[in-house]
Amino acid sequence: MPKRFQTIGMAGHIDHGKTTLTKALTNIETDRLKEEKERAISIELGYARLELDAKSQVSIIDVPGHEKFIRQMIAGVAGIDLVLLVVAADEGVMPQTVEHLDILQLLGIHQGLIVVTKMDQVEEDMKEFIEADINDQIEGTFLEGTEFLFVDSVSEKGIPELKQKITERLADIPVKDVKGAFRLPIDQVFTVHGQGTVVRGTVYEGRVKEADILELLPQKQKVRARQLQVHHEPQKEGSAGQRVAINLGGVSKQDIQRGDVLVSTQHYTTTDTIDVSLDTVKQLQYPLKQRGYVKMHVGTAEVYGKIVFFDRNELTEGKDVLCQLRLDNPVVTKRGDRFILRRPSPAETIGGGSVIDASGEKYKFGEATIEKLSRKKEGTPEERFIDVLKQNKGMTEKEVLNELAIEQDEFYALNQKLTADETILFLDNFFLLSATYDEAMALIKEDLQSFHDHNPLREGKDLAQVKQDFSFYGKEVAAAIIQRAIKGDDLEKKGSFVLIPTFRPHYPSQWKKRMEQVETTIFQQGIEVETFSHIVEQAGIPEILIEELKHYFIRSGVCIHLDEKHLVSSQVLDKVMTTLKKDTENRFTLQDAKSSLGLSRKYLVPIMEKIDELGYTKRDGQERVWVRELE
Structure with a gap:
């Protein structure tokens, strides 16, 4: 059986014997600083190892009890498994006892023992009064109903019984998760x-x-x-x-x-805008105003910032108040982390609660924002996964883990389930809802159809332009959506163009007859064709369509570019090459070609160079050699 690693925190008023109790349990003096020894008070956190049994490795954190050192106290109890609330028998419950109890409650600590120290300084029959005093204070807290242990740390009376009780309680507390990221x-x-x-x-x-x-x-x-x-x-x-x-x-x-x-990983990020659920202490000295200045304690960090409400302008007392903290400096936190809020001046604990979303955004004041935060807080991981993908379109695994604040094993299981039932898709390192993909495809197809309608001569729309036009999904997400659509035959890609699969370039209906006339003229004029600009001008083709028609002829294979000014019919060229092949040997001269085709040098030279360019012939000095069979 693996060892159990657990931590105990000491809490309570100054001079109630926390440090002496720690020494009685561990034989270790936790006051290290010269000032601590001289003043007989704890200023910094103290640590000691508690030997219980071979199965456990337990640390005790001795936190300062003075009100000036609340920051150290909060830093110390964050992350503990069990708390010992220490109350001195000769003084009973004091102000810092109450504040420490409030902080423990707000930090979501659930396990604790009440240890009454200095019992040798009071009469035995005082126990009943001491218990009644403490019970009044712990009513309604996680310590209500907890067993009392009476000890004297100097004489070590009750220390063995306390150790035994600690051992029993720790055995019932689940150990922390070692599977998550460090x-x-x-x-x-x-x-x-x-x-x-x-x-x-x-x-x-x-x-x-x-x-x-x-x-x-x-x-x-x-x-x-x-x-x-x-x-x-x-x-x-x-x-x-x-x-x-x-x-x-x-x-x-x-x-x-x-x-x-x-x-240990990049799954943790820093943040300065945090959505939270806040519980206040029972009695605030002064109302907390909208955008009031506060001090947040989370983990071991302390940072100042403002509190933003979305359903009120001040807070006097409340439970589960959904609001936001906008911090002056970034902190490291994630969903579910507990925190404490204190007022800088006058100094007091305001309350505490849990982080709903470590990557909060700026929201509008009103009920809609409260409903949104409520969904974030109450939703299951599956519901929250779907919700964040609705908000963010496409997200990487790192971004999802940050938003959901779940461990990778749980995330993989969730991802497998939602992928299997096709609720979500995983495209090129991005998660997105199937509904988002369908929505994007509908918009992209609508955009392409409009493009085809207005540009029927073109092969399709430039792929880079489509990605840019839909970059509101995120450039990389848009690219992933389009790539998925091409692989799934929802879209077709030809070279650098993308198109609807059923689309094929064609003549615009209003210019169809004139463009067909241009095609026929080029065919009929054969090799000795007029310039393309002259032919389209004679046909009455609008200037704005001339270049597009030329590219259409070439892309569709209707014509071949003979030179800068002339297009020749592909059928005519094929007929010319067939004639030339039949009339010449494997090697032939320009004069042989002239004899075969009967063309003037003006047209013969460009034709022969085009046949070379197409790879059917190759020049060898004054001759040409057939190097490729005609198709």
Whole structure:
């Protein structure tokens, strides 16, 4: 059985004994900084390994309890599996206890234990009052009904029982997915002498191996995972749920900060416009105004921005409020990620919720936008796949994965199903709805039919022009649609032209008789034909159609270009070559040709050069040689 990698977070008010409790459980002092030791408070996140059993590798994150360090607290609890809400027996529930509980609830954390510390400092009969105080605060939260554990970290009373309870609870919690693409939000960055830049974080998804090439976001910088450590022990691999330190090559400490993210694939992107579902805390000090300034905490990142509502101009309290965050700087997130919103001034937690779409757009104020966001939020992956393809026409696999926020295995299964029932098509690296293809084909055929009606002499419409005309589908998507139509015989391609398969070039009805007259005249005049311009002028062909008629004659094989000014009938030329072949030997001179055809040099030389050009004869000094049989 593979090991379980899980993370526990400590939360609670300042000086309620979180760090001492961590040491009692792990025998590790998590306060590292000089200022932390001098002031006896936690300022930065602390980490320790908890030894439980051979099947588990558990990390404890000790988060600061002071209100000034809420950012560190949020960064620490993001991604944890189990929280220990710590309440000191001698003080009970305090302001930061309540705020930490609000944040945990808003981050969607579902598993926790309540640990009452400093029990040696109060009388045994105080337990009942302590429990009642805490129960009042946890009513309606994920901790309601949770078992209380009473400990004293100094004497270690109750610590073995707490360890046992932690073991039991962790065993019931599903481990994080290691199949997805690797993602590690960075919460610490530092340098090690002789090693270089090191980052730490809890692996959200996937796994990372030594020597992997990773991407640092939002910088979009390629880096190499040179070495890995888990709680100071070298490892070849780190998996989802583990606290991992990675020695990075190709980047300096100055280029990285808390909130940056390491990823393994390009499926993760940065964004500054995010559609979200927001739940507020129960009591806001002040209403949140439309486009009010907020601070978003997602993963380990903290970034400022504005909140945009589509159905109101201010918010005092609400649940499942569909809105949008427009950030000052990009973050890395995807559908389903949890976040916290805080007000910069006066500082308070506003609420939190989940990301609906990490690639939001600018929408109009009104019910239509709320309905659209609601569909995005509630829809199944299949419904959302279809919906995003309705919005975007054609999308690459990377774009679909970003929109749907599902893993590749689930996406492949979904793609297989929708392709099998012909709901979607996959064309040249693009997914699109079959309905979109049908719509595009109807428009393209309508466009081509109109082109054929107005230009019946032409072979078809230039393929590059058709792609350009339908580039509102996206240039590459339009090209893929047209290519599919050609392969499926919905369209026909001739050279650089595309046409409706049933179409063949023909004379325009209003000029049909005159153009037939031109064709007959050229045939009747034989080799000693007049200039093409003279013939069409005599027939009364409009100047705008003269060049098109000439190209039609040549493309259709009715005539051959004899020289710049003359066209000769293909039938006449065939008759001339047949006569010449019959009257000459394998090798013959220009005089032999003149004797056979009875033409003056004015027409004889161009005719012989044309026969050379067509590959039937070849000059050899003063003679010509037949090199190809007549067809």
